[in-house]
Amino acid sequence: MITKINIEADLAKYIFQDLSKYKLTMGLLLLNVILALAVVHWAQLNRQMVIQQDVLLQQRDDIDLRWRHLLLEQRALAEHSRVEQIARERLAMDRPTTEAEVVVTLP
Numbered sequence: 001m002i003t004k005i006n007i008e009a010d011l012a013k014y015i016f017q018d019l020s021k022y023k024l025t026m027g028l029l030l031l032n033v034i035l036a037l038a039v040v041h042w043a044q045l046n047r048q049m050v051i052q053q054d055v056l057l058q059q060r061d062d063i064d065l066r067w068r069h070l071l072l073e074q075r076a077l078a079e080h081s082r083v084e085q086i087a088r089e090r091l092a093m094d095r096p097t098t099e100a101e102v103v104v105t106l107p
Contacts, residue, residue: 019026076082087093
């Protein structure tokens with residue numbers, strides 16, 4: 001009479017014999033699985049880097065826009081008419097007349 005334990009032992013023995021017969025095939029199968037997992041891993045890393053690059057490009061664009069606004073503000077604040085108006089109002093300065101001009105020459 002064949003027992004359940006005997007059948008399981010025989011089954012395991014047959015499985016290992018079959019695996020040892022096809023070592024190359026099993027090795028290639030295992031290599032395929034490992035390579036497939038590596039491809040999935042690298043694809044995920046690539047996606048994360050692309051997302052990070054998009055975030056950095058957006059930050060660069062925002063900084064560039066702020067820089068342009070600062071340049072416009074600087075130009076507006078440095079206009080001659082504005083500087084002249086501040087000199088008149090705050091410092092009580094006036095443009096010199098031709099009689100009040102003094103020309104300095106070096107000997």
